[in-house]
Amino acid sequence: MSNTIPNRKAFTDTLVDLATKDPSIFVVTSDARGSVTLEKFADTLPGQFVEVGIAEQNEIGIAAGLASFGKRVFACAPACFLSTRSLEQVKVDVVYSQNPVRIIGISGGISYGALGYSHQSLHDFAVMRTFADLAVLCPADRFQTEAITRWLAEHDVAAYVRMGRGPVPDVYANVQESFTFGKANRLSEGSDATIIANGETVHHALEAAKILGTQGIGVRVLDMPTIKPIDRDAILSAAVETGLIITVEEHSIFGGMGSAVAEIVSQEHPVPIRIIGIPDEIPIGGSSAELFDHYGLTGDAIASEVMTLIKKFKR
Amino acid sequence: MTHAELQALRLKSTSLRKALLGMIYRAKTGHTGGSLSSVDILTVLYYHVLRIDPKHPKDPNRDRFIMSKGHSVEALYVILADKGFFPLEELKTFSKFDSRLIGHPSVKVPGVELNTGALGHGLSCSVGMALAAQRDRSAVRVFCLMGDGEQAEGSVWEAAMAASNFKLDNLTAIIDRNRLQISGNTETVMKLDSLQEKWEAFGWDVHTVDGHDFSALTEAFGAPQVLGKPRMIIAETLKGKGVSYMQDNAKWHHGVPDDQQYHLALEELESYMQEVRGHE
Ligand SMILES: [Mg+2]
Numbered sequence: 001m002s003n004t005i006p007n008r009k010a011f012t013d014t015l016v017d018l019a020t021k022d023p024s025i026f027v028v029t030s031d032a033r034g035s036v037t038l039e040k041f042a043d044t045l046p047g048q049f050v051e052v053g054i055a056e057q058n059e060i061g062i063a064a065g066l067a068s069f070g071k072r073v074f075a076c077a078p079a080c081f082l083s084t085r086s087l088e089q090v091k092v093d094v095v096y097s098q099n100p101v102r103i104i105g106i107s108g109g110i111s112y113g114a115l116g117y118s119h120q121s122l123h124d125f126a127v128m129r130t131f132a133d134l135a136v137l138c139p140a141d142r143f144q145t146e147a148i149t150r151w152l153a154e155h156d157v158a159a160y161v162r163m164g165r166g167p168v169p170d171v172y173a174n175v176q177e178s179f180t181f182g183k184a185n186r187l188s189e190g191s192d193a194t195i196i197a198n199g200e201t202v203h204h205a206l207e208a209a210k211i212l213g214t215q216g217i218g219v220r221v222l223d224m225p226t227i228k229p230i231d232r233d234a235i236l237s238a239a240v241e242t243g244l245i246i247t248v249e250e251h252s253i254f255g256g257m258g259s260a261v262a263e264i265v266s267q268e269h270p271v272p273i274r275i276i277g278i279p280d281e282i283p284i285g286g287s288s289a290e291l292f293d294h295y296g297l298t299g300d301a302i303a304s305e306v307m308t309l310i311k312k313f314k315r
Numbered sequence: 316m317t318h319a320e321l322q323a324l325r326l327k328s329t330s331l332r333k334a335l336l337g338m339i340y341r342a343k344t345g346h347t348g349g350s351l352s353s354v355d356i357l358t359v360l361y362y363h364v365l366r367i368d369p370k371h372p373k374d375p376n377r378d379r380f381i382m383s384k385g386h387s388v389e390a391l392y393v394i395l396a397d398k399g400f401f402p403l404e405e406l407k408t409f410s411k412f413d414s415r416l417i418g419h420p421s422v423k424v425p426g427v428e429l430n431t432g433a434l435g436h437g438l439s440c441s442v443g444m445a446l447a448a449q450r451d452r453s454a455v456r457v458f459c460l461m462g463d464g465e466q467a468e469g470s471v472w473e474a475a476m477a478a479s480n481f482k483l484d485n486l487t488a489i490i491d492r493n494r495l496q497i498s499g500n501t502e503t504v505m506k507l508d509s510l511q512e513k514w515e516a517f518g519w520d521v522h523t524v525d526g527h528d529f530s531a532l533t534e535a536f537g538a539p540q541v542l543g544k545p546r547m548i549i550a551e552t553l554k555g556k557g558v559s560y561m562q563d564n565a566k567w568h569h570g571v572p573d574d575q576q577y578h579l580a581l582e583e584l585e586s587y588m589q590e591v592r593g594h595e
Pocket of ligand 1: 494495
């Protein structure tokens with residue numbers, strides 16, 4: 001709980017390490033070196049750093065052009081802008097033209113809660129996962145962030161990665177155990193229900209499992225860092241073996257990880273599902289923690305929702 | 316450039332006009348006007364300027380050409396086929412079911428560097444490519460053809476600023492300045508003039524030339540690159556150039572000729588070729 005390293009910092013520290021050894025690694029950013037924590041990269045590797053100014057469309061176009069020359073490009077900026085302003089460039093220049101850019105959206109979801117809806121990205125999983133062959137990822141903690149960064153540096157794939165702003169409690173003990181591309185991680189075991197979470201909701205899901213455990217309810221917790229391609233087998237096992245699924249994500253309840261889970265469960269092994277996320281409204285202002293609390297994304301709220309659903313569907 | 320070389324380019328571009336009209340006529344779809352206005356520019360690029368080898372379409376040291384005005388794809392396809400990037404026969408499949416020759420450039424087609432179709436994208440990607448070449452200290456040059464209507468896209472100006480900021484003197488952009496776009500005259504749809512002044516203000520070395528004059532075009536492409544400046548060639552053209560009833564008429568933006576119109580166009584282009592040959 002004492003971790004003070006935000007995921008975006010774990011990302012840039014890892015990237016500096018990798019790029020020092022691999023001159024083909026490039027960073028492109030749009031006046032976001034402070035927000036992303038890219039100062040060290042810019043200072044130590046200026047030949048691999050590209051500042052485009054406040055121009056996110058150009059950022060992704062330039063990133064795609066660099067990628068077409070074999071550069072391993074990480075285009076970094078706040079998630080709200082990259083997933084909205086640059087969307088056509090992501091679709092055409094990256095996905096359609098097959099230029100493997102790693103699009104890193106930082107301070108995603110409601111990280112920037114108090115700055116208003118312009119700065120939130122609650123639609124990014126939804127839009128990004130409809131693009132063919134674009135991987136969509138969201139790390140749960142700093143170890144998983146490092147693992148994802150290393151994986152992306154080694155694989156020439158187009159990907160969108162959303163990470164938050166502040167530090168989050170460690171979910172994993174080390175980098176190695178934290179991530180396998182396209183796979184869910186089973187973090188706790190139980191047969192009464194499954195909670196599937198990702199990103200900053202994972203530690204809240206674990207907290208919920210702990211609360212439920214004290215009341216004699218055993219829940220499986222899955223961390224789903226890869227939203228696309230999603231781990232179909234883990235989802236179906238959860239449906240078959242626990243019969244009730246609750247998804248929790250820092251995203252609109254429409255179109256995100258919960259929807260991806262529901263698409264599989266409803267068509268292949270229907271069981272009750274509850275999608276917890278940000279409801280269909282413009283979020284109120286407040287800190288990230290206050291908004292997690294307000295919208296029921298914390299351990300207590302998740303646990304009580306699970307209790308209600310178990311009573312409704314399983315007792 | 317010798318007289319014979321100029322004549323060869325004139326004949327080449329006229330036969331390309333015939334070929335692209337044939338593609339559009341057979342497919343009953345296509346962007347006729349813009350393909351005809353840009354084909355002379357493309358002819359100079361592909362038969363005189365670009366260092367490319369159809370046998371090695373992925374050679375890392377090749378020059379890159381980006382067709383940002385992707386709707387003029389017919390002019391690009393006939394050239395790529397003529398150069399041998401793919402079989403000439405394949406042009407017959409244009410816009411047919413499951414053909415890779417779709418209505419906008421696709422990287423599935425050998426020789427195509429970027430999928431375009433959404434306007435205002437090509438120059439940003441070209442900037443990325445030119446920047447990669449610059450950082451690699453490679454001799455690769457990047458060329459990007461845009462439409463004039465496309466100049467209304469804000470992303471064009473983001474890229475214009477960046478190219479100048481990065482001092483990309485390995486980048487040449489061209490505007491097919493035919494003064495027409497789908498809804499009519501560019502200056503009434505959204506005033507663009509003076510493009511020369513705008514691009515100069517953005518720090519580019521700007522050359523405005525007659526986009527159907529092969530000497531002027533080859534001269535502009537061959538002019539010594541100003542150190543640290545990207546180059547802009549504003550090619551003043553006529554939409555539908557070469558077919559008098561299509562020329563300078565917005566309705567031929569994506570007009571498709573009927574039987575009679577097609578044969579009329581072929582006759583006119585053929586008689587122009589006879590005329591050119593007569594001057595040899
Ligand atoms: Mg035009």
